[in-house]
Amino acid sequence: MRTLPLRLAVPVLGACSLVLTPAVARVAPTNTIEGIWVIGETPPFPGLRMARIERRGDTLSGTITTDWYGDMPMQNLRMDGAVASFEIDNGNPRLGAKTWTATLSGGTLRIAGDVWHQHVDVAAVPGTEAQARARAFPTYPLPALRALPDNGLARTPPMGWSSWNKFAAEIDDKTVRQIADAMVASGLRDAGYVHINIDDGWQGKRDAQGVLQPNAKFPDMKALADYVHARGMKLGIYSSPGPKTCAGYEGSYGHVEQDARTFAAWGIDYLKYDLCSGEGIYRTPEAVKAAYQQMGAALQASGRPIVYSLCQYGRNDVGAWGRAVGGNLWRTTRDIEDTYESMAKIGFDTNGSPEHVGVGGWNDPDMLEIGNGGMTPDEYRSHMALWAIQAAPLILGHDVRAMDAETRAILTNAAVIAVDQDALGAPGVRIGGEGALSIWRKPLADGSYALAVFNRSAAPLASTLSFAALGLTAPEMVTELWAGRQVAVADGALPLALPPHGTMLFRVR
Known part of the structure; x- marks a missing residue:
């Protein structure tokens, strides 16, 4: 899933707002860059907490602690007088590492650099070990890798609708209900599109017990699930193994089992689990697998059948292990865009290996763009046919309340859908x-x-x-x-x- 521009990524404060941290008890000024540095005012993304630079023998090492990505290592750290330079990356291999500097002047350390789309330029003052403990990023153990049992779901590729392509994080309860009604009235439900999936933007804060609450746009998630179920469909939701989702809302980091139980209690039937900020924390293939396995096991223990959609952009040959961590579908590519070039590159060239496809587990080349207006009707027919021939999930991404007849005809062609939904579960090649x-x-x-x-x-x-x-x-x-x-x-x-x-x-x- 694509990250929003940062003016949207932080729903409460906005990208240019500064977080005023509690007053910092200053320690004596220092003439060395080594030690603990407590950061005061900082942009909410990535939410810098502190820096630590240490010397062991002739070797310098360091980290910057953030709200989004945990402890980000200072790579290739080197000194030139009062200036340290190093590289920082957020775990996204496509973006690569960015060069940062830390400049000591008058007892203050000025830290500057880029991460994702954000430029950071903050001041830090010397801190103590007690302050470092207070600002430390929490860590939690991951489970040992093992193969989870088949959950018995998604025997054919899932079909439904998702809010992201059209609405991004600007989605609410009223719109979801209207979409559910339109799915019924248009014949899309009867054609097989039964999942109504809320993507990013629904999350609020956690209560005193750590239970995640929906935000004000979703006053009662259980009531919304009941509404969707009453119309013969299923409700899906979205989270991340990281502390923040791609749009800056609460992820499931540190609350995996608790969130799975909450989703089950609400009546959720489908979870899309998007790596997002987790890519900066789970930096090895084994850690990523373990993080996805943790939620897969939690869903299976929740007492409710929940289709599990892995979204980590096709990294680490995800199709080879997606089933083992409890997954029913796994993203094989970067985010789709509503252009023929994007659709064709994803569908023809990068949609995973067909050997990973079969009953209960599917390569997912991302959601359909049909009906969003960026392609011709012939291109949209190619989009639909390419997904169908490969046994890909058919998840709509347009506003079905305002759908023209040609779009409806493409999406409800029963013979084409039958190719995608064939019980053999074999992919086309x-x-x-x-x-x-x-x-x-x-x-x-x-x-x-x-x-x-x-x-x-x-x-x-x-x-x-x-x-x-x-x-x-x-x-x-x-x-x-x-x-x-x-x-x-x-x-x-x-x-x-x-x-x-x-x-x-x-x-x-």
Whole structure:
């Protein structure tokens, strides 16, 4: 999931606000950069608490302690007079490390650098070990790695709707109820889209017992779940293994089992668990796996069946271990955008390994953008066909209250949905095509197969498909699923007429 611009990422204070920390008892000024440095005024992201620089022999080491990412190590720390320079990263390999400086002047340490989209320039004063203990970031043990049992859910790829692509963190109870009603009225529910998933932005604060409360936009989460259930659908929710979600709300760090019990008590049926700030805390593949396993085990112990969606952007070959930590689907890519280029790159090039796909566990190339307006209808049909041929989850991301007839027709095509939802659970794989042509085949439970032909060019494409050249036996007749008509196969070849970035999807019996 994409992180919001920081003016939205901190819902209460805003990115430019400063957190005024309690008065700091100053210790004697120092002429060395080594020691504990207590940070006063700081932007809420990443919420700097303190810095510590230590020397062991000829080696300097240091950390900056933050609210979002815990203790961030000072990498390649080096001194040049009264200035220390080092690299800081937040655990996101795509962003890489940023160069920071710490400059000592008049007993004050000026710390400056960039993290994510935020520039930080703060003052710190010498501190004591007692102050360091008070500002230390809490750490919690992770479970030993083990394989969790199959939870018996998501026997076909999940279908539903999510708030993020259209509403980001600006989502509320009223909108979710209206979406649920629109899913019923439009026929989307009856077409199979049964999950109504609230993404980031619903969280409030924890009470005195640590129980997470929804914010004022969601006055009664149990009542909302009851409303969705009464309409024959299921309610999903969102959290993170880190202390903060991507939009700056409360994550499940330190409260994993407690949050799982809370979700179950509310009647939640689906959890998307987004790595977010956890990427700065869980910095090894084993730690990431253990963090996701911890929530997987907590959900299974909660007493309620909850579909478990892992969102850690395809890192560390997630499909190879997603099932073992209790997952039913796992993000294989970066966030999708409502453009053909983004959709095609994700769907054709980076959607994980097909060997990881099967009943109960699915590669997730992110939510559908169909209906959000950034692509042509032909491109949206390619989007739908590409997700269906790969047995990907079909999670809508548009405002279904204002859906045109063409969008509805794409999303409710029963024959296309049947390809995605086929009980065999086999993924489609690319079997041929040259140049702009890409041909995919997916076996189906009744012995037939789906054949998807994509035109990746921005120009129309007319061609023929030779079954023999693909190593397939030529049938006499096939069904084209978008048009809902039978097409004759002449001399073992199928005529193709593809619009720019368009697709033809066949069922071959």
